[in-house]
Amino acid sequence: MALFSVAILAKVFYIQNVQGSYWRSIADSLHTRYVALDADRGTIYSEEGRMLSSSIPYFDIRIDFAADGLRDKQGKVFRENLDSLALCLSQLFNDRSKEEYKTLLREGYKSKDRYFLLKRDIPFNQYQTLRTLPMFRLGKNKGGMIAETKSKRINPFKLLANRTIGLARENSQSVGLERTYDEYLKGVTGKRLMRRIAGGTYVPVQGYDIEPENGRDIVTTIDVNMQDIVETALMNMMVQNECDHGTCILMEVKTGKIKAMANLGRQPDGSYWENMNYALQVGEPGSVFKLATVISVLEDKYATMNTMVDMEGGKWRVGRRTVFDSEPHPGPQNVTIKHAFELSSNVGMAKLAVQFYGKKPNSFVNHLKRLKLDTITGIDLVGEGRPIIKNTSARTWSNTTLPWMAFGYEVLVSPLQTAMLYNAVANNGKMMKPYLVNSIMEYGQVVKQFEPTVVMDSICSQTTLRQVQAMLAGVVTNGTAKKLQNQYYTFAGKTGTALVANGSRGYADKIYQASFAGYFPANDPQYTCVVVIKNKPHALRFYGASVAGPVFREVADKLYALAVEKQAPMQANVKLDTMLAMKTGKAAEWNEILHTLQLPAAALPAANAWVSAKVTNQKVNFQQVTQQRGAVPDVTGMGLKDALYLLENAGLRVVVKGAGKVKTQSLAGGTKIGNEQTIVIELS
The missing domain is CATH 3.40.710.10 (DD-peptidase/beta-lactamase superfamily)
Structure with a gap:
């Protein structure tokens, strides 16, 4: 009997310490598995940068009813939030009544299901709303919400070049550019370790994810217009x-x-x-x-x-x-x-x-x-x-x-x-x-x-x-x-x-x-x-x-x-159209216009001045507009934005009629400003 006991103990020691890693891996393989994590597929763009085909996120929502926060203090968090959560879910998805959602949630809580499926394929805007609902806003550990992300391929322009851009299909052959450039678009698939729990359900094991590498984008020759x-x-x-x-x-x-x-x-x-x-x-x-x-x-x-x-x-x-x-x-x-x-x-x-x-x-x-x-x-x-x-x-x-x-x-x-x-x-x-x-x-x-x-x-x-x-x-x-x-x-x-x-x-x-x-x-x-x-x-x-x-x-x-039909490029020797709409305004803005349009000017005005402009001898000439303190500014010829800026800063109430640039003003420029005066400006 003593020899038999020693033999058993020796075998136990051998199995546990010598063969232990092997048998543990076998055990783990029966209870864990890796699932693929799809990479975000690349986007297909038109030549001018408009999106022709892209992936948008959708979510499967599950609940871990064995989360510590939901079980703590005899389920205080769950009981206090059940009623309001059921009401919000009913209003958000509009597929069940409040009472039906309450019954559904109670059953999940009672079963201590760690991977309870609440809703499949919800769009991003509903997912954002869901995260703010009672109980779910507490986070995964306290509120139990688990969101699994997946993506769906969409063509924003639908019919437009649909067959050329193609379709990325999961269970059948892709077509078009989606198929030709699939190697670049699909990216590199990641992995997630999943553990089997009671009922044959698999749940993610934290810290064992291999993140996917997102796909590359394709810029096509197609012009959307x-x-x-x-x-x-x-x-x-x-x-x-x-x-x-x-x-x-x-x-x-x-x-x-x-x-x-x-x-x-x-x-x-x-x-x-x-x-x-x-x-x-x-x-x-x-x-x-x-x-x-x-x-x-x-x-x-x-x-x-x-x-x-x-x-x-x-x-x-x-x-x-x-x-x-x-x-x-x-x-x-x-x-x-x-x-x-x-x-x-x-x-x-x-x-x-x-x-x-x-x-x-x-x-x-x-x-x-x-x-x-x-x-x-x-x-x-x-x-x-x-x-x-x-x-x-x-x-x-x-x-x-x-x-x-x-x-x-x-x-x-x-x-x-x-x-x-x-x-x-x-x-x-x-x-x-x-x-x-x-x-x-x-x-x-x-x-x-x-x-x-x-x-x-x-x-x-x-x-x-x-x-x-x-x-x-x-x-x-x-x-x-x-x-x-x-x-x-x-x-x-x-x-x-x-x-x-x-x-x-x-x-x-x-x-x-x-x-x-x-x-x-x-x-x-x-x-x-x-x-x-x-x-x-x-x-x-x-x-x-x-x-x-x-x-x-x-x-x-x-x-x-x-x-x-291409327009002829602007020449260095510009002939100015004297019918240009020349407005009185800030010199700094005029300087930017001159530089951008490459317009010839007799002289550049000081940046902080207000100026009026006119064309003489094929050049833009400027004249400074003087503004006296305590007097009504002369805004004739200005655009509405500049006119309002000067008049309101001078303490005047402004009534605007028409559109365009200022043609007349009810108070002449230079008039002394009284208390609470109103000025009417007409634009044309």
């Missing part, structure tokens, strides 16, 4: 014509920055929402693709824009198929390539392709590849569709493939690729990569800067470039977009109307895709804009010039007024 203009213009046409879906892309010519990208799709209830990024989806582009055809022909020097081509009355037989022009072209049929392009003749473009590339179609295909139409643009968005440019080795190649490719069929490209090509023409041949993010910021400091990227220094020779620029301008002045032109500025572009197949029904439903791709102003391009809209079946309006063209025109009109 421009995005609003683009979104509104596209929405107006979508609603008017009951279109199925559409996209509008606005690109800065010199840099490739995407300033706006709108994507609208029709919902089951007839409304429109940014449900998909149609700018990245590939499809048959239609007549806007004819730009690539004429670049190929002109660059190979097979023809010039003045070479003649026969439009054949808008119908031309190729093998067993017939090429049709989408619009009738009355008048002469033997026209220049330039005019055939302006009239958007499918026959004209098909004949050029067959005539010059019929025996070597891959030469034409190689031109399309050189224009980067067979590769994605590489924009910083996940999900860009892969284009298809067929060659003669393709299984679907036939003797009609080449002529149909010439006017935008049997090829698949995205609206964004079209924008990149047209932008290169606007940018004197230099092709820029489209991009959406300017920089990545951390605590207000730039940690990564993105610069414009040149894809190709020149897409063609300058001779070819000048000709295609003239042809695009001719579409607006003398072609299918003639009705869109205006007297204030010029723009250049190309209309497109493509018949779209509808699944197994083929082309029977007469669904047309309307397009317009162009840039403005034509003489000094600042922005490229591409509009692609898929119409409903059998739509009354379906041509590119009547559906997509007006969207382009509305965007161009508003942007030309806001941004493109």
Whole structure:
């Protein structure tokens, strides 16, 4: 028995001291666990610093009913605050009566629940109010309130560029910039040690948190005002014509920055929402693709824009198929390539392709590849569709493939690729990569800067470039977009109307895709804009010039007024407008005005003086206004602020009539001030 007792004691000693740490860790693992603490996700900003997507805090509120303060003195704090707390909770949340809250709180107190759930997902303003309520205002140890913070992602502008900015979703794949830059935005997740208590509930263990690192911020190229203009213009046409879906892309010519990208799709209830990024989806582009055809022909020097081509009355037989022009072209049929392009003749473009590339179609295909139409643009968005440019080795190649490719069929490209090509023409041949993010910021400091990227220094020779620029301008002045032109500025572009197949029904439903791709102003391009809209079946309006063209025109009109027409910089040799509103006032303020506006002055007045100003010999001249003590100040010519300052400091009661600067005063300047005198000043 003695030996057996010694053996037991030895084993106890061994387990406790030698294996103790191991068994304690096993025990702890059964009762504790780490949970992730999400970092605050970074904010996405517009180029001018407006918030496009951000995280706002929400709170789960729990109560520790075993807190020392609530149990002390037989629960004195709880009993004294129960009634008023229940009333306040009922008024704050408006979901239960006072009596129901009292019952709920009593049950939690009776169970000594250390992690009692009171309310989920309350916003920050309610959380602030909650902290001031009876009992909760005493703090965690005395009042028992536990607040668990979590965040929700919001887009303050809602529809505006919603699909481009994207969505950060917890249980499914994120999209847009939220997905592309998730690595920067999400930050580093922290940890919190949780201990299991009675009832299987876990509560935080104080002092064992590993704080998360907040995500970085993204500054985009998007301009909110421009995005609003683009979104509104596209929405107006979508609603008017009951279109199925559409996209509008606005690109800065010199840099490739995407300033706006709108994507609208029709919902089951007839409304429109940014449900998909149609700018990245590939499809048959239609007549806007004819730009690539004429670049190929002109660059190979097979023809010039003045070479003649026969439009054949808008119908031309190729093998067993017939090429049709989408619009009738009355008048002469033997026209220049330039005019055939302006009239958007499918026959004209098909004949050029067959005539010059019929025996070597891959030469034409190689031109399309050189224009980067067979590769994605590489924009910083996940999900860009892969284009298809067929060659003669393709299984679907036939003797009609080449002529149909010439006017935008049997090829698949995205609206964004079209924008990149047209932008290169606007940018004197230099092709820029489209991009959406300017920089990545951390605590207000730039940690990564993105610069414009040149894809190709020149897409063609300058001779070819000048000709295609003239042809695009001719579409607006003398072609299918003639009705869109205006007297204030010029723009250049190309209309497109493509018949779209509808699944197994083929082309029977007469669904047309309307397009317009162009840039403005034509003489000094600042922005490229591409509009692609898929119409409903059998739509009354379906041509590119009547559906997509007006969207382009509305965007161009508003942007030309806001941004493109730049004012000439102020010269050092300033000619002053003698109609300037010159007010009498404080010399110190006048000195600041002179410095800020760089206005020439004969001499600077003393800072503490009051002066009147006038323009003589193209310079501002000042004359000091004398103010006698005990006399009514002369405030004629002053603004209301300065006049009130002087008159009230002189002890006068002031009655003001009108607006502007002081025209007359009821008491003349220099009049002796009596007791409690009132002065009336009239402004104009």
